[in-house]
Amino acid sequence: MDKPQKHIWLFEISPKSNLLDFKFKEIWQYRDLLMLFVRRDVVTLYKQTVLGPLWYLIQPLLTSVIFTLVFNGIADIQTGTVNAFLFNLAGITIWNYFAECLKATSDTFKKNENIFGKVYFPRVIMPLSITVSNLLKFGIQVLIFTAFYIFFASQGKAGDLSPFLLLLPLIVLIMGLLGLGLGMIISSMVTKYRDLTFLVQFGIQLMMYVSAVMYPMAIVTQKLPSYVSWIVEYNPLARVIESFRYMVFQEGEFSLQYIFITLAISVIIFLFGLIIFNKTERNFIDTV
Amino acid sequence: MQEKDIILRVEGLSKQYRLGVIGTGTISHDLNRWWHKIRGKEDPYTRIGERNKRNTVGTSNYVWAIKDISFDVRQGEVLGIIGKNGAGKSTLLKILSKVTMPTQGLIRSKGRIASLLEVGTGFHPELTGKENIFLNGAILGMTKAEIKSKFDEIVEFAGVQRYVDTPVKRYSSGMKVRLAFAVAAHLEPEILVVDEVLAVGDAEFQKKAIGKMQDIAKGEGRTVLFVSHDMDAIQKLTQRTVVLADGEVIFDGDTDKAIQAYLSQGLDTKPYHEWESLETAPGNDFGRLKSAAIRDEKGELCNRFSVRDDIYVNVEYWDLNTEYNNTAIIHVINERGQRLFASNEFNAPDWLDFHDKTKGIVTATCKIPRHFLAEGQFSLLVAVGNYNPEIIHAIEDNLLSFEIFDDTTGDGVRGSYAGKWPGIVRPMLSWKIKKEPLDSK
Numbered sequence: 252m253d254k255p256q257k258h259i260w261l262f263e264i265s266p267k268s269n270l271l272d273f274k275f276k277e278i279w280q281y282r283d284l285l286m287l288f289v290r291r292d293v294v295t296l297y298k299q300t301v302l303g304p305l306w307y308l309i310q311p312l313l314t315s316v317i318f319t320l321v322f323n324g325i326a327d328i329q330t331g332t333v334n335a336f337l338f339n340l341a342g343i344t345i346w347n348y349f350a351e352c353l354k355a356t357s358d359t360f361k362k363n364e365n366i367f368g369k370v371y372f373p374r375v376i377m378p379l380s381i382t383v384s385n386l387l388k389f390g391i392q393v394l395i396f397t398a399f400y401i402f403f404a405s406q407g408k409a410g411d412l413s414p415f416l417l418l419l420p421l422i423v424l425i426m427g428l429l430g431l432g433l434g435m436i437i438s439s440m441v442t443k444y445r446d447l448t449f450l451v452q453f454g455i456q457l458m459m460y461v462s463a464v465m466y467p468m469a470i471v472t473q474k475l476p477s478y479v480s481w482i483v484e485y486n487p488l489a490r491v492i493e494s495f496r497y498m499v500f501q502e503g504e505f506s507l508q509y510i511f512i513t514l515a516i517s518v519i520i521f522l523f524g525l526i527i528f529n530k531t532e533r534n535f536i537d538t539v
Numbered sequence: 540m541q542e543k544d545i546i547l548r549v550e551g552l553s554k555q556y557r558l559g560v561i562g563t564g565t566i567s568h569d570l571n572r573w574w575h576k577i578r579g580k581e582d583p584y585t586r587i588g589e590r591n592k593r594n595t596v597g598t599s600n601y602v603w604a605i606k607d608i609s610f611d612v613r614q615g616e617v618l619g620i621i622g623k624n625g626a627g628k629s630t631l632l633k634i635l636s637k638v639t640m641p642t643q644g645l646i647r648s649k650g651r652i653a654s655l656l657e658v659g660t661g662f663h664p665e666l667t668g669k670e671n672i673f674l675n676g677a678i679l680g681m682t683k684a685e686i687k688s689k690f691d692e693i694v695e696f697a698g699v700q701r702y703v704d705t706p707v708k709r710y711s712s713g714m715k716v717r718l719a720f721a722v723a724a725h726l727e728p729e730i731l732v733v734d735e736v737l738a739v740g741d742a743e744f745q746k747k748a749i750g751k752m753q754d755i756a757k758g759e760g761r762t763v764l765f766v767s768h769d770m771d772a773i774q775k776l777t778q779r780t781v782v783l784a785d786g787e788v789i790f791d792g793d794t795d796k797a798i799q800a801y802l803s804q805g806l807d808t809k810p811y812h813e814w815e816s817l818e819t820a821p822g823n824d825f826g827r828l829k830s831a832a833i834r835d836e837k838g839e840l841c842n843r844f845s846v847r848d849d850i851y852v853n854v855e856y857w858d859l860n861t862e863y864n865n866t867a868i869i870h871v872i873n874e875r876g877q878r879l880f881a882s883n884e885f886n887a888p889d890w891l892d893f894h895d896k897t898k899g900i901v902t903a904t905c906k907i908p909r910h911f912l913a914e915g916q917f918s919l920l921v922a923v924g925n926y927n928p929e930i931i932h933a934i935e936d937n938l939l940s941f942e943i944f945d946d947t948t949g950d951g952v953r954g955s956y957a958g959k960w961p962g963i964v965r966p967m968l969s970w971k972i973k974k975e976p977l978d979s980k
Contacts, residue, residue: 259649260647260648260649261648261649261650261651262647262648263645263646263647263648264634264635264637264640264641264645264646264648265641265644265645265646266640266641266642266643266644281677281680283677283681283682283683284677284678286683287673287674287677287683288674290670291663291666291670291674294665294666294670295663295665295666366661366678367638368633368638369636369638369654369661370636370638370653370654370661370678370679371636371637371638372678372680533639533640534639534640536633536638536639537556537639
């Protein structure tokens with residue numbers, strides 16, 4: 252190596268940055284860390300409390316019971332041939348994955364301030380790992396749902412499985428991308444406005460009511476004037492949940508076109524979130 | 540320094556922090572600020588954070604935490620970085636380790652940079668030692684395969700073989716530190732940034748850590764940036780040191796000189812003080828101080844000594860006393876304000892030979908012997924007076940100051956023990972030993 256090595260620098264740190272640099276290559280380099288974070292989340296989930304993992308069973312079941320009592324019992328919402336409890340459980344199972352991802356990723360910066368302040372790795376590994384490890388909780392809830400599905404199917408109250416069920420991974424992907432994307436946007440804003448965290452809890456709750464979790468989408472257009480019903484109709488989350496229910500019950504609305512539109516929307520939200528997140532990670536430690 | 544040896548180059552690096560009107564955290568604050576603004580009132584949160592730049596009240600809302608810092612680091616060099624609190628060390632490290640970005644300037648590097656985590660950051664208490672080694676290593680940028688190949692070495696170095704499968708929450712804090720250091724020390728980055736890690740752990744481990752860092756730099760040819768307040772550690776580990784003050788490089792070069800530069804900045808007292816004339820000097824018609832100095836055995840002014848150096852204190856005064864016999868007095872006070880001892884010129888056996896009630900300029904020199912004071916910062920009180928009756932003519936508290944360090948070369952009081960040595964003095968005493976064999980009946 253006798254030649255002058257003036258320009259062989261491995262990397263540079265400078266104030267300039269490319270807004271559209273998503274650093275996918277760097278994320279790939281840190282894939283081991285991603286998996287270790289996922290492992291950590293999974294292992295500690297079991298180590299923490301006795302009730303810890305059990306909570307993921309109790310929460311959707313109780314919520315479904317209450318929804319059934321209120322919306323189907325009192326408000327008399329019809330769910331067709333499908334048992335109302337199972338109908339609600341389906342909505343909640345898929346909704347929970349989104350909500351958990353959003354909730355857990357929305358305080359990424361604040362929660363990891365300590366470690367982010369000391370060492371560098373692509374910050375996006377953190378929310379990404381949360382989204383992946385939440386798949387485990389989702390898996391547990393899907394198992395419960397399956398158990399109840401089999402039970403109600405034996406009584407003929409569960410509709411029919413649709414061949415589109417094969418698209419389930421796509422549905423999960425959309426929910427993950429939406430939760431992660433929105434979570435990254437919010438977590439970036441939380442570095443400046445701490446009280447946004449409270450808004451997140453409240454916002455998720457409100458959003459659930461306009462996402463067709465506990466009612467079929469058709470009922471919205473039937474009963475509500477169009478200046479309100481569009482909130483549900485154009486809500487990608489509502490579309491995803493409705494599609495999931497179609498996959499397992501063959502009831503409600505379904506169209507491949509909608510699925511791909513929502514997929515496109517969720518990818519856009521994810522990329523947008525990534526841009527904001529990457530921009531925030533550069534200097535957030537100064538403002539936290 | 541040859542161009543191709545340079546592994547890290549910092550050019551004109553600056554980082555600006557905005558004070559005052561940055562988002563102070565909550566929307567309600569921002570709304571409140573806006574509400575105050577439309578009513579024409581003062582911003583209720585402007586004062587937050589203004590204390591940052593200590594002695595000057597800035598006219599602008601911007602503060603340069605570091606300003607225009609440039610230096611090169613050679614391959615395999617251990618570079619020390621010292622500076623007082625707020626000098627910009629942490630900011631520099633944060634930028635180097637990519638935790639935050641510079642406002643201006645450029646860092647170019649030919650190698651990966653990894654920084655040593657503080658005690659157990661990134662450790663999860665519920666995970667076992669083994670799991671944490673993998674997690675911590677990955678956080679620091681290692682791949683799983685890399686960690687696996689180093690795993691046994693790490694465990695052995697940390698000395699936690701028995702506890703690898705125990706959750707880290709049951710570890711003692713010392714064990715946690717050792718484990719954290721062990722993981723980082725076995726990293727493969729070309730450049731390792733170490734911040735104050737040696738302040739923890741017991742003496743044995745500190746020694747091991749210093750040895751490891753020397754190995755890293757010398758044996759493995761890796762580059763280390765070592766940031767510390769501990770001048771001893773800096774001296775042991777580095778040849779070259781950068782001194783930061785108020786965000787700028789005030790010295791870059793030989794470590795011994797750098798430490799001098801670091802210690803002398805902002806110190807009110809010096810190893811020397813002289814009053815210009817008899818009229819302005821402190822004192823009265825019986826005696827006035829002329830000068831005071833701290834010197835080494837060669838007679839040179841010095842404010843930094845090893846525990847094995849003799850220290851000479853010179854007191855020069857105008858002896859105007861024709862009634863009583865004047866004496867120079869010194870007190871030595873340590874950094875905790877403890878008055879270690881007082882000593883008087885009249886201890887000299889020939890004192891009376893020089894005090895025959897005639898006027899003159901007296902120069903009295905006191906030798907503080909080696910192996911007597913412990914390491915630390917000391918200040919000197921210097922006075923002139925006479926006893927019987929007791930009258931103090933001139934007294935100057937905190938006039939001079941000096942520092943004593945203890946290196947573990949082996950022939951001092953502490954031998955080669957590198958840990959903290961107790962006691963406010965460190966005298967070398969004589970010991971007599973007797974031993975009888977067990978089976979002597």
